[in-house]
Amino acid sequence: MLSAEGLYGRLLAAYGRPPWWSEDAYTVMFQAVLVQNTAWTNVQRTCAAMGGALSPANIAAMGQEELEGHIRPCGFCKGKARTVRALTEWYARYGYSREALASVPTDVLRAELLGIRGVGEETADVILLYAFRRAVFVVDAYTRRILARMGHGFASDAEIRAFFAAALPAEAEVSGALHWLLLELGIRCCKKTPRCEACPLAAECAKRI
DNA sequence: AGCCAGGGTCTAA
């Protein structure tokens, strides 16, 4: 069975070093909410249509109907609009500045994010990692599915995070690249209805279809 | 047509 280092190495070799989610912290937060149970292509279209309006100051000043209208194509627009607004207000307390939260411990930030309605563990961890560069392992549906197909039997997301944390360096660059690579693999071939011909891990896959 | 998409909340047992 492939170890965490083995998995990371194989994905790096197959796909190369991936890009960062976004250089802009607010864009990461916004997209992390919109993508919940939604196809990524819908999020991209929505953000492209918004153009320069995707900034915390603009959204803070935006009417509720307008914000929901932008988010509508991503589904759950009422709830997501409320969450985006709450996140924007939270970020305002730090002056919309990534530097302003540099001294706040990760567990404190995580607790603050989890206190926002509509932000669960995955969304909080995505924000901590890709917006604020904290060394956090993100577990999503693809991660669970890929590890399960590889033969691992984890009982919880906490076990999966521990599996990665025990083997890989605690650096945002590493956990960010790992998560992005797992998404790459998931989107290409490890969907619910899999396409294993294209899978670079097919040889190690315990449940190849 | 029907399933799926990078979740989260709430309720019941």
Added chain:
DNA sequence: TTAGACCATGGC
């Protein structure tokens, strides 16, 4: 604490 219903929309 865990499983299941529910939430909305667009693509294939």
